[in-house]
Amino acid sequence: MKIMIFDQGHPVTEQLLTKAIEVFGTPESGTCEIVxxxxxxxxxxxxxxxxxxxxxxxxxxxxxxxxxxxxxEIAPAMGIRLGTGVAAHCVDMELRYxxxxxxxxxxxxGRVIGEIMIPDVQxxxxxxATVKPDIFSADAALVSEIxxxxxxxxxxxxxxxxxRGFQLTxxxxxxxxxxxxxxxxxxxxxxxxxxxxxxxxxxxxxAKALGGAAGCTRPVVDAGWGPDESxxxxxxxxxxRPKVYIGFGISGAAHHLCGIKDADVIxxxxxxxxADIFNASDHKGVFNAEDVLSxxxxxxxx
Amino acid sequence: xxxxxxxxxxPDPEKYNEIQIDPQTKRILRQDAAxxxxxxxxxxxxEALRIKSEVEAASGDARCEVIALSMAPQTNRDKxxxxxxxxxxxxxxxxxxxxxxADTYATxxxxxEGAKAxxxxxxxxxxxxxxxxxxxADGATSHVPVQVAEWLGLPHLARVCELxxxxxxxxxxxxxxxxxxxxxxxxxxxxxxxxxxxxPALVAVTRDINKPRHISAMGIVKARKKPLxxxxxxxxxxxxxxxxxxxxxxKAGELMTPDLSRGGRDLTEEDGSxxxxAKAxxxLLRKEGLGA
Amino acid sequence: xxxxxxxxQELLRSAFADFAKEEIAPYAAKWDEEDYVPMGIxxxxxxxxxxxxxxxxxxxxxxxxxxxxxxALEEVARYSAGLAMMVFTHHxxxxxxxxxxxxxxxxxxxPGMCDGSCVCGLAVTEPGGGSDVAGLKTEAVLDGDTWTxxxxxxxxxxxxxxxxxxxxCKSGEDEKGRAIMTTIAIEKGTEGFAPGREENxxxxxxxxxxxxxxxxxxxxxxxxxxxxxxxxxxxxKELGEVGRASMSAIELGxxxxxxxxxxxxxxxxxxxxxxxxxxxxxxxxxADIRCDYEAARLMTYNAAAMKDAGKVGAEFSMAxxxxxxxxxxxxxxxxxxxxxxxxxxxxxxxxxxxxxxxCLPSCGTSEIQKxxxxxxxxxxx
Numbered sequence: 001m002k003i004m005i006f007d008q009g010h011p012v013t014e015q016l017l018t019k020a021i022e023v024f025g026t027p028e029s030g031t032c033e034i035v036x037x038x039x040x041x042x043x044x045x046x047x048x049x050x051x052x053x054x055x056x057x058x059x060x061x062x063x064x065x066x067x068x069x070x071x072x073e074i075a076p077a078m079g080i081r082l083g084t085g086v087a088a089h090c091v092d093m094e095l096r097y098x099x100x101x102x103x104x105x106x107x108x109x110g111r112v113i114g115e116i117m118i119p120d121v122q123x124x125x126x127x128x129a130t131v132k133p134d135i136f137s138a139d140a141a142l143v144s145e146i147x148x149x150x151x152x153x154x155x156x157x158x159x160x161x162x163x164r165g166f167q168l169t170x171x172x173x174x175x176x177x178x179x180x181x182x183x184x185x186x187x188x189x190x191x192x193x194x195x196x197x198x199x200x201x202x203x204x205x206x207a208k209a210l211g212g213a214a215g216c217t218r219p220v221v222d223a224g225w226g227p228d229e230s231x232x233x234x235x236x237x238x239x240x241r242p243k244v245y246i247g248f249g250i251s252g253a254a255h256h257l258c259g260i261k262d263a264d265v266i267x268x269x270x271x272x273x274x275a276d277i278f279n280a281s282d283h284k285g286v287f288n289a290e291d292v293l294s295x296x297x298x299x300x301x302x
Numbered sequence: 303x304x305x306x307x308x309x310x311x312x313p314d315p316e317k318y319n320e321i322q323i324d325p326q327t328k329r330i331l332r333q334d335a336a337x338x339x340x341x342x343x344x345x346x347x348x349e350a351l352r353i354k355s356e357v358e359a360a361s362g363d364a365r366c367e368v369i370a371l372s373m374a375p376q377t378n379r380d381k382x383x384x385x386x387x388x389x390x391x392x393x394x395x396x397x398x399x400x401x402x403x404a405d406t407y408a409t410x411x412x413x414x415e416g417a418k419a420x421x422x423x424x425x426x427x428x429x430x431x432x433x434x435x436x437x438x439a440d441g442a443t444s445h446v447p448v449q450v451a452e453w454l455g456l457p458h459l460a461r462v463c464e465l466x467x468x469x470x471x472x473x474x475x476x477x478x479x480x481x482x483x484x485x486x487x488x489x490x491x492x493x494x495x496x497x498x499x500x501x502p503a504l505v506a507v508t509r510d511i512n513k514p515r516h517i518s519a520m521g522i523v524k525a526r527k528k529p530l531x532x533x534x535x536x537x538x539x540x541x542x543x544x545x546x547x548x549x550x551x552x553k554a555g556e557l558m559t560p561d562l563s564r565g566g567r568d569l570t571e572e573d574g575s576x577x578x579x580a581k582a583x584x585x586l587l588r589k590e591g592l593g594a
Numbered sequence: 595x596x597x598x599x600x601x602x603q604e605l606l607r608s609a610f611a612d613f614a615k616e617e618i619a620p621y622a623a624k625w626d627e628e629d630y631v632p633m634g635i636x637x638x639x640x641x642x643x644x645x646x647x648x649x650x651x652x653x654x655x656x657x658x659x660x661x662x663x664x665x666a667l668e669e670v671a672r673y674s675a676g677l678a679m680m681v682f683t684h685h686x687x688x689x690x691x692x693x694x695x696x697x698x699x700x701x702x703x704x705p706g707m708c709d710g711s712c713v714c715g716l717a718v719t720e721p722g723g724g725s726d727v728a729g730l731k732t733e734a735v736l737d738g739d740t741w742t743x744x745x746x747x748x749x750x751x752x753x754x755x756x757x758x759x760x761x762x763c764k765s766g767e768d769e770k771g772r773a774i775m776t777t778i779a780i781e782k783g784t785e786g787f788a789p790g791r792e793e794n795x796x797x798x799x800x801x802x803x804x805x806x807x808x809x810x811x812x813x814x815x816x817x818x819x820x821x822x823x824x825x826x827x828x829x830x831k832e833l834g835e836v837g838r839a840s841m842s843a844i845e846l847g848x849x850x851x852x853x854x855x856x857x858x859x860x861x862x863x864x865x866x867x868x869x870x871x872x873x874x875x876x877x878x879x880x881a882d883i884r885c886d887y888e889a890a891r892l893m894t895y896n897a898a899a900m901k902d903a904g905k906v907g908a909e910f911s912m913a914x915x916x917x918x919x920x921x922x923x924x925x926x927x928x929x930x931x932x933x934x935x936x937x938x939x940x941x942x943x944x945x946x947x948x949x950x951x952x953c954l955p956s957c958g959t960s961e962i963q964k965x966x967x968x969x970x971x972x973x974x975x
Contacts, residue, residue, distance in 0.1 A: 069490035073460050076445035079407060080452035085551030088443035108318040108440055115555030165457025166497040174494055186592045210593050236437060243590045246583065254319055257562050265590060266564060267583060274862065276319060280562040285569040285579040295580035380601050387605060517609040519643025519656035522602060
């Protein structure tokens with residue numbers, strides 16, 4: 001089986017590589033060959049055309065890529081150009097005994113997980129799957145071992161040809177949160193239940209004082225209290241895997257629960273004793289979020 | 303100017319937490335949850351209507367027609383009516399049992415063919431712009447807009463959080479047409495990228511691009527006179543092997559609701575206070591080697 | 595007989611419901627607690643077409659009928675009966691101008707009333723009596739081209755915010771000494787015309803209810819609404835047809851609030867180890883609220899549809915009487931289902947009960963309605 005991974009220069013590549021080896025086997029085992037189609041920088045603009053050519057030459061059975069802003073446009077385009085199916089935002093994949101690849105994808109905000117198969121796969125008409133960053137974790141030791149021993153074939157996609165359509169006219173970095181929730185070991189998360197931007201600010205300060213990061217849900221972003229989507233946790237936001245997650249005034253909608261399911265310890269504070277999040281938590285407290293915030297501030301002398 | 307807006311009815315997102323799977327059939331237990339217009343579709347339509355107001359305000363002769371298109375069962379006719387009531391000038395619904403069971407590949411194919419049929423019916427050469435929502439509430443694949451663009455051979459841009467139409471050569475000239483130029487801002491993980499496109503294209507917009515307007519009683523009355531067309535496959539005459547489940551390269555298997563339960567032990571005694579909870583939390587953090 | 599809304603009406607209803615959920619529901623409790631009148635929402639009500647839903651398009655309205663008007667009131671009242679009172683009183687004045695005004699008056703006032711820049715009012719009740727309309731004392735004397743008006747009105751909704759108020763005045767006496775009435779429009783700011791004291795009400799907070807004082811108010815005869823001397827039939831018609839249907843719709847909104855909150859609470863409240871919705875006593879109360887709601891709904895829209903068809907009857911009185919009593923019943927049932935929570939202001943049950951009771955005297959008390967109903971029944975049956 002030949003697996004091609006579209007490497008757009010994003011950490012999700014290492015995550016995909018780790019998962020691919022886990023599912024399909026290591027290159028040494030002889031069961032599969034893994035090829036990296038690397039596309040960096042300016043090459044992004046003509047990525048679709050170049051990738052299409054590379055797939056025609058390499059004829060992989062499976063094409064994997066990160067569901068990043070770029071990947072989300074390339075993958076479905078490839079689906080149409082190659083006449084094949086695309087499994088979007090996979091949360092898992094399996095190789096069944098009969099050689100069939102099964103992808104697991106979320107629907108209805110993550111409330112439902114469904115199996116997707118792409119039966120009519122042929123070399124050159126691969127099954128395509130996208131995976132959001134941080135759904136899988138990268139095995140750093142494995143990845144560096146493979147790189148050191150050159151066990152991976154890398155094909156570089158060069159920028160080529162005239163690029164019609166949308167021309168890039170400017171780029172600006174987005175303001176980022178002080179501590180990225182993707183790497184934090186401790187995350188304090190606040191929702192609309194905090195009530196005001198002032199209380200949100202207190203949560204951010206408390207997170208910082210405890211050496212952690214502040215995450216949020218969509219209503220906080222929409223209300224303009226400060227954080228943007230990079231701090232938003234959920235199926236349409238980020239997935240996180242901290243050691244400890246503490247939710248303040250979070251009710252526990254399915255999409256948010258999916259985003260935090262890989263945390264080691266989940267602690268939740270909510271004044272509604274029927275909040276859905278309590279069942280998905282290790283520890284719970286039926287309290288007003290602000291009261292616990294104040295108590296924590298007092299305990300650590302903030 | 304003509305803008306096509308792709309809209310999608312979805313089961314009401316407010317009810318997703320209650321969805322149950324039938325343990326036997328592994329299918330969703332159908333609830334009566336009514337379908338609503340997908341929130342991202344509404345943002346797409348709102349953006350088109352905003353552009354329409356701007357274009358028509360800028361010059362007395364300028365006209366911008368907004369057409370809504372959807373592929374859905376006929377029970378969703380009222381969603382198209384809703385688009386007309388919001389301000390769209392015309393609405394089309396592609397509806398046929400043969401379109402059912404389609405994945406994004408077959409859905410985008412039918413929508414693309416529908417778009418072509420609209421051009422023929424309205425005697426237009428091309429749409430100046432096609433707008434869709436970036437991600438729908440139910441499937442959230444984000445595939446259909448890009449795939450429709452591919453079928454139609456149009457450039458596409460997704461995750462668009464800001465959109466402007468500039469009309470070349472129209473400044474200060476009454477009635478001067480000018481080709482519409484699309485200026486769009488795309489949000490990536492780290493960057494805000496601005497783009498410019500001088501030919502007809504498709505953009506998929508994120509929900510933070512605008513706040514869709516309320517439908518008013520006046521809008522609903524005006525909608526009565528606007529054309530709402532329903533086409534079946536008898537009208538489109540598409541090859542049955544390319545539509546619906548038959549035309550879908552992906553096949554759906556079993557469904558499950560993930561079991562995320564962890565037990566939820568109380569942090570404090572029954573009459574514990576917030577202060578007790580705070581102490582318990584800090585103790586847990588210390589146990590994990592975290593905290594100040 | 596198809597008692598369901600058409601596809602278009604259903605779309606309209608959900609448009610009003612979405613608007614109410616977003617713009618009214620989050621604030622209703624606060625408006626009630628602070629007795630705050632949300633004038634800021636009036637332009638939005640104008641944009642939605644709620645202020646002028648039954649006014650023809652040529653004057654800036656939506657050009658729909660009274661069924662749609664009642665729908666709007668029901669959806670607003672579901673969350674804020676107080677705000678709905680402002681809207682319905684506005685509709686009363688608008689209807690008088692629409693039905694009886696001159697073309698000049700309609701062109702002058704209706705567009706502003708439809709877009710929300712001008713709230714309208716209708717002033718009838720006086721300290722001397724509300725049920726006794728024939729006994730009202732506000733006097734209007736015509737001298738040449740000018741009316742001079744003196745008197746006081748009380749319990750007038752929109753007293754402190756109406757841009758134009760249609761005032762029922764005594765303009766003369768007939769040969770038997772009975773009062774002859776004329777309805778006259780007075781604009782805000784007219785010298786001698788001003789709101790007086792503002793009432794502190796038990797319920798229906800979120801709308802102004804107060805006095806109007808007229809001290810030698812001079813208005814041109816062009817402000818006469820309808821014919822001189824026809825004030826009584828005009829007032830009675832508008833109160834009877836527009837007013838009572840409105841009150842029915844408002845009380846229907848309160849009823850729906852009671853039903854939805856009762857079901858929600860019953861399913862969530864755990865006693866004896868299970869939700870109280872499993873207990874028959876609770877189920878019986880919910881069944882009563884439901885039946886009251888369904889009957890109220892049919893009566894309201896039947897009356898509204900009859901008016902749209904141009905037919906008039908005691909249906910409006912029957913609806914108002916039945917539904918106002920039903921709303922009080924349902925609010926009480928809800929409060930009892932909720933036990934202690936029913937009398938705690940964090941929940942809406944108390945507000946529903948207070949609002950329902952305050953609806954009883956509006957547009958005719960239950961006793962007045964029963965007299966009208968009996969009169970028609972004895973004649974026709």
